Amino acid sequence: xxxxxxxxxxxxxxxxxxxxxxxxxxxxxxxMHPGGYGEGDRALGVPVPDQRRxxxxxxxxxxxxxxxxxxxxxVHEERLTAIFILVRRFTKxxxxxxxxxxxxxxxxxxxxxxxxxxxSCAPYIVGPWLLDRDRAVLDRLAASELVWDRRIAIMxxxxxxxxxxxxxxxRLAERLLRDPHDLIHKAVGWMLREVGNRDRAVxxxxxxxxxxxxxxxxLRYAIEKFEPQRRVAYLAGTA
Numbered sequence: 001x002x003x004x005x006x007x008x009x010x011x012x013x014x015x016x017x018x019x020x021x022x023x024x025x026x027x028x029x030x031x032m033h034p035g036g037y038g039e040g041d042r043a044l045g046v047p048v049p050d051q052r053r054x055x056x057x058x059x060x061x062x063x064x065x066x067x068x069x070x071x072x073x074x075v076h077e078e079r080l081t082a083i084f085i086l087v088r089r090f091t092k093x094x095x096x097x098x099x100x101x102x103x104x105x106x107x108x109x110x111x112x113x114x115x116x117x118x119x120s121c122a123p124y125i126v127g128p129w130l131l132d133r134d135r136a137v138l139d140r141l142a143a144s145e146l147v148w149d150r151r152i153a154i155m156x157x158x159x160x161x162x163x164x165x166x167x168x169x170x171r172l173a174e175r176l177l178r179d180p181h182d183l184i185h186k187a188v189g190w191m192l193r194e195v196g197n198r199d200r201a202v203x204x205x206x207x208x209x210x211x212x213x214x215x216x217x218x219l220r221y222a223i224e225k226f227e228p229q230r231r232v233a234y235l236a237g238t239a
């Protein structure tokens with residue numbers, strides 16, 4: 001059986017072949033600098049397609065315990081590769097394995113600690129697991145002090161949106177309307193835009209009610225696909 005150390009060696013070998021400046025670029029992009037939301041993290045500079053290839057190599061042979069070890073690592077690419085492995089196993093797994101993966105994700109949200117990690121995980125594991133189950137856990141996540149929990153909550157609803165179910169997206173969007181973090185503003189706006197892509201009337205009913213009190217970033221994300229004149233009206237608060 002493979003171990004997480006095998007994956008780490010592959011990622012380190014890829015990092016040695018990568019552009020020397022890429023790790024610094026990733027660090028800036030994901031705000032790993034002091035005071036940034038990714039402060040304390042470390043990047044190797046391995047491109048995402050290469051990480052996906054590594055995940056494809058190991059997902060069958062890496063146990064859930066070893067994948068969890070990778071998920072708790074100190075290197076960003078290790079955690080993202082672990083998520084790619086978990087998503088692949090969740091997609092292919094039976095009910096028992098899918099439940100174990102869902103539980104693993106919720107037990108380690110403190111290590112799913114940047115927007116790319118959340119967005120690679122919540123819509124493909126958390127949301128799909130909850131499609132036909134009690135979704136109360138999303139209320140708990142949305143109330144968390146941890147920004148990554150709150151982003152997981154709203155991003156998980158992408159799976160519901162794809163299934164034509166918008167209720168929880170709107171419910172959490174209203175709850176997170178005054179969230180202090182711009183990463184939540186962007187995620188909520190993005191999910192409202194996805195609702196609008198499928199049912200414009202549902203999205204506009206929500207936006208019309210909240211256009212004056214929504215954070216500007218959230219509103220701009222939500223109306224990105226609207227006609228220019230309609231966008232102007234929303235930004236002016238007159239839609």
